[in-house]
Amino acid sequence: MTEPYVVELRDVTKVYAGNVQALRGVDLAVGGGELLAIVGPSGSGKSTMLHMIGTLDRPTSGTVRIAGHDVADLSDRELSALRAHHLGFVFQRFHLAPGMTALDNVADGLLYTGIPLRARRERAAAALERVRLGHRLGHRPEQLSGGEQQRVAVARAVAGDPPLLLADEPTGNLDSAAGAEVLRVLRDLHAAGTTIAVITHDMEIAGWCPRQVRVRDGRIVADEGSGRRAPAEITIGARE
Amino acid sequence: MTRRPAPARLSPSDVLRVGAAGLRTRPTRVILSALGIAIGIATMIAVIGISSSSREELLRQLDRLGTNMLTVSAGQTLFGEEAKLPVDAAAMVRRVGPVRTAAATGSVEATVRRTDQIPEAVTGGISVQAATVDLLTTLEGRVVKGTWLNAATEQRPAVVLGSKAAERLGITRTGVQVWMGDRWFTVIGILGPMPLAPEIERSALIGFPAAEKHLGFDGHPTTIYERSAEESVEAVRAVLPRTVNPENPEEVNVSRPSDALAARAAAAGAFTNLLLGLGGVALLVGGVGVANTMVISVLERRKEIGLRRSLGATRGQVRVQFLAESLLLSALGGIAGSVLGALATIGYALSRDWPPVVPPWAIGGAIGATLLVGTVAGLYPAMRAARLSPTVALATT
Numbered sequence: 001m002t003e004p005y006v007v008e009l010r011d012v013t014k015v016y017a018g019n020v021q022a023l024r025g026v027d028l029a030v031g032g033g034e035l036l037a038i039v040g041p042s043g044s045g046k047s048t049m050l051h052m053i054g055t056l057d058r059p060t061s062g063t064v065r066i067a068g069h070d071v072a073d074l075s076d077r078e079l080s081a082l083r084a085h086h087l088g089f090v091f092q093r094f095h096l097a098p099g100m101t102a103l104d105n106v107a108d109g110l111l112y113t114g115i116p117l118r119a120r121r122e123r124a125a126a127a128l129e130r131v132r133l134g135h136r137l138g139h140r141p142e143q144l145s146g147g148e149q150q151r152v153a154v155a156r157a158v159a160g161d162p163p164l165l166l167a168d169e170p171t172g173n174l175d176s177a178a179g180a181e182v183l184r185v186l187r188d189l190h191a192a193g194t195t196i197a198v199i200t201h202d203m204e205i206a207g208w209c210p211r212q213v214r215v216r217d218g219r220i221v222a223d224e225g226s227g228r229r230a231p232a233e234i235t236i237g238a239r240e
Numbered sequence: 241m242t243r244r245p246a247p248a249r250l251s252p253s254d255v256l257r258v259g260a261a262g263l264r265t266r267p268t269r270v271i272l273s274a275l276g277i278a279i280g281i282a283t284m285i286a287v288i289g290i291s292s293s294s295r296e297e298l299l300r301q302l303d304r305l306g307t308n309m310l311t312v313s314a315g316q317t318l319f320g321e322e323a324k325l326p327v328d329a330a331a332m333v334r335r336v337g338p339v340r341t342a343a344a345t346g347s348v349e350a351t352v353r354r355t356d357q358i359p360e361a362v363t364g365g366i367s368v369q370a371a372t373v374d375l376l377t378t379l380e381g382r383v384v385k386g387t388w389l390n391a392a393t394e395q396r397p398a399v400v401l402g403s404k405a406a407e408r409l410g411i412t413r414t415g416v417q418v419w420m421g422d423r424w425f426t427v428i429g430i431l432g433p434m435p436l437a438p439e440i441e442r443s444a445l446i447g448f449p450a451a452e453k454h455l456g457f458d459g460h461p462t463t464i465y466e467r468s469a470e471e472s473v474e475a476v477r478a479v480l481p482r483t484v485n486p487e488n489p490e491e492v493n494v495s496r497p498s499d500a501l502a503a504r505a506a507a508a509g510a511f512t513n514l515l516l517g518l519g520g521v522a523l524l525v526g527g528v529g530v531a532n533t534m535v536i537s538v539l540e541r542r543k544e545i546g547l548r549r550s551l552g553a554t555r556g557q558v559r560v561q562f563l564a565e566s567l568l569l570s571a572l573g574g575i576a577g578s579v580l581g582a583l584a585t586i587g588y589a590l591s592r593d594w595p596p597v598v599p600p601w602a603i604g605g606a607i608g609a610t611l612l613v614g615t616v617a618g619l620y621p622a623m624r625a626a627r628l629s630p631t632v633a634l635a636t637t
Contacts, residue, residue: 056550056630069245077554081245084552091634095547099265111258112552114248156551 004068005029006164006195007053012062014048014218022048024218025062030197032163034227035190037198039206040215047168049215050199054087054166055079067163084112088157092169094149096141102128102152103137109156120159127159128152130192131185147178154185158194165189165196171205180234183208187231208232247554259564262537263572270569273526273533277573277613278580280523281606285581286588287515288602291508293589296597298505305436306380307498308473312464312484315493323491324460329484330372333464336483338472343375344461345440348451350421352399352444354409358419364408368420369443370451370461371400378465379437386414386429393428394447397454400429402441420444421455436497437465526573527613534566534621538628545625546633559626566618567611574610578603 007030014023022045030036040046051057052064055071064071067086074082088109096105106124107117115123128134131151141149150170157165167186171179183205190196198209206212211227213220250258263270312333314323326332330344348368351360376388387393389400399418401411406427409418417424425446434440451457464484468476473496481489538545545558553561582598589596 051631054550056634074245077247077556078245080549080552080554080557081247082552083550084247085245087550087552089547089550091547093543095543097261097265097544100261109551111250111254112248112548112554112557116251117254117257 005065006032006034006067007197008063008065009049009052010063010065012052012059012064014045014052014057015060021218023052023059026052026215026218026220028213028220028223030164030195030227032195033190033193034211035186035196035198035209035231036211036213036225036227037200037206037209038213038215039200039203041201044215045218046199046201046215048218050166050168050197053164053197054089055082080112085160086162086164088160088162088165090150090153090157090165090167090170092172094141094146094153094173096149096152096156098141101138101140102133102144102155105141105152106156106159109159113160115160123159124155127155130158130188131155145178146174147181150174150178150182151185154182154189158189161194163195165194167196167198169200169202170198171202172200179205183231183234187234190231208234247552247557250557250560255560255564256568258561259568262541262561262565263568266537269533270572273529274569274573274576276526276529277523277570277610278526278577280519280521280526281574281577281610282580282584283519283522284516284609285578285598285602285606286584287512287519289581289585289596289598290588291512292597292599292602293585293592293594295505295508297592297594298501298508300595301435302498302501302505305498305501306467306470307496307502308470309378309436309465309467309497310473310477310480311437311495311497312466312480313493313495314460314462315491317488317491323485323488325462325464325484325492327459327461329461330464332483333466333480336468336476336479338468338476340467340469341374341378342464342466343372343378344448345372345375345443345445345463345465346370346448346451346457346459346461348446348455348457350455352405352409352425353419354411356419364405365442366402366405366408367439367443368451368455369440369445370448370457371445372448375440375445375465376431378467379434379440380467381434381437381440382432383429384432385412386427388429389445389447395449395453396447397423397425397450398428398446399425400431400445401427402431402443402445403433404441405444406430408442418444420446423454435501439463523609523613527570527617530566530569530573530614531617531621533569534562534618535624537565538562538621538625541625542628542633542636545628546630546636549628549630549633555626558628559622562622562625563615563618566621567614570610570614570617574606577610578606581606 009026009028012026015021038046103124107120110120131154170182208231210229211225214222314325317323330342333342350368351363352366414427416427480494481492485492585598586596
């Protein structure tokens with residue numbers, strides 16, 4: 001038996017209330033260690049794909065398997081546990097808790113994994129080290145730049161070493177220099193073996209990823225490249 | 241196949257941390273909504289505390305004064321006339337086995353005035369009474385100025401004033417003269433307060449022989465004061481009428497002055513129900529405030545709820561988080577309210593010279609009420625938070 005895919009969508013459709021067809025039969029397989037972009041204009045269904053892959057919502061029909069688990073088989077509680085242990089999310093708007101230190105923000109990312117507080121803090125410190133924010137542990141979000149805040153959010157997503165990291169427009173709220181910082185962190189994580197899916201409408205960022213899945217009108221219209229290759233040079237806002 | 245994923249349990253300390261995190265970022269709102277609870281709890285604690293302190297004071301007073309005193313007074317005859325006690329009534333009472341001491345007073349038809357210039361009608365509510373020498377020991381009273389009547393002075397035109405009588409006459413020292421009947425009497429003593437015999441406080445007391453000699457007193461006592469052993473009070477009470485007036489026992493009234501104090505002590509707890517209800521209403525309003533705050537908090541924090549769901553929080557864990565927050569909010573108000581209520585009780589009691597009493601059951605009840613309010617107020621917002629779909633929560637701008 002071959003190694004199971006981290007993400008496996010088979011003929012997935014999603015119809016929202018009012019007969020809005022967000023996904024019209026999507027097949028996608030992502031293997032361990034890939035870096036891919038799911039790219040498309042707004043309204044293409046890429047956000048719905050994020051919800052499907054992130055198990056935040058269930059498909060109307062078709063099969064979604066994450067780390068070998070069929071989402072349809074799992075209860076809401078089990079899906080929550082799946083997210084706690086197998087998935088990391090990075091959002092466009094960071095979603096950091098104000099007034100809490102970077103360390104505690106990252107440590108709270110592990111709150112639902114059952115790891116005790118002290119170990120959560122240790123892992124959080126290690127994760128912040130990985131995103132090159134080891135010197136900012138005690139800073140609060142409002143004391144950090146946008147790029148730094150997003151790197152804290154990335155650290156929170158990867159602190160538990162999830163097999164899959166989902167980044168929803170991770171650079172959407174950042175200027176290009178700050179965006180480049182975040183991409184560099186993603187590149188390093190990819191190099192260390194994390195599977196990363198970047199959901200974006202930005203062709204430049206999509207082009208940087210070694211594999212691009214193009215979505216339009218709820219269908220995958222192109223799937224190019226190999227996710228296991230290294231990403232391209234970071235040219236956007238390049239200044240290292 | 242792979243093992244089914246199982247959600248991890250949040251440790252109690254994590255529940256507490258998560259609950260407190262929501263409060264820490266909005267201190268003003270927390271203080272204001274906890275204030276509602278605090279006012280309710282403080283009112284209830286203060287009401288219970290102050291009435292308990294007042295009761296405690298009355299009970300202590302009762303303890304100090306003793307409940308072993310009985311008074312015997314003349315009632316009315318069958319024909320509605322004022323009855324009289326026999327002249328030797330006090331002596332007869334003294335002969336009853338368990339009786340330790342007995343004393344008599346008799347109303348004298350006279351008034352006491354500062355000078356003979358004051359019209360006779362102006363009595364100031366002070367009555368003139370003849371008293372036996374053992375009255376002071378029987379009442380366990382004390383003299384604040386001068387001396388009490390003795391075998392010599394009870395023969396003389398000498399008067400001892402009750403505390404209120406002295407106050408109304410404006411007399412603060414002994415040696416002065418007062419006009420009684422148609423001659424001067426010398427004030428030889430002023431008594432202290434007599435909570436069990438307030439009528440003595442308002443009296444000018446002279447000896448039986450002096451009353452007979454100078455004011456035409458007939459020698460019939462009107463009231464006998466008697467103390468016996470505590471355990472035989474009821475037995476003594478039963479035989480007193482027949483002892484005092486064997487021919488017409490029905491013309492004799494026997495009462496226990498401490499009963500009035502005991503009744504006041506019992507009443508001290510009863511009239512507080514209305515105020516307690518008022519505190520309850522305040523607490524209820526406080527609870528509504530907490531519920532309101534929590535509903536707003538859930539609305540404002542949809543993104544946080546979405547994030548927590550994406551981090552792996554189950555619906556139950558989101559529910560627990562908001563319940564914990566509501567409970568903490570109420571507990572904060574409850575603790576502050578208990579402290580405020582206890583302080584109010586202590587302050588009021590000390591200003592009245594009462595022993596401050598905050599009953600532990602009141603604090604226990606306050607904590608219970610607080611937890612109940614916190615749970616009820618938090619339940620609906622917590623359910624709403626838990627029901628929120630993660631995608632909707634995350635899509636909130």
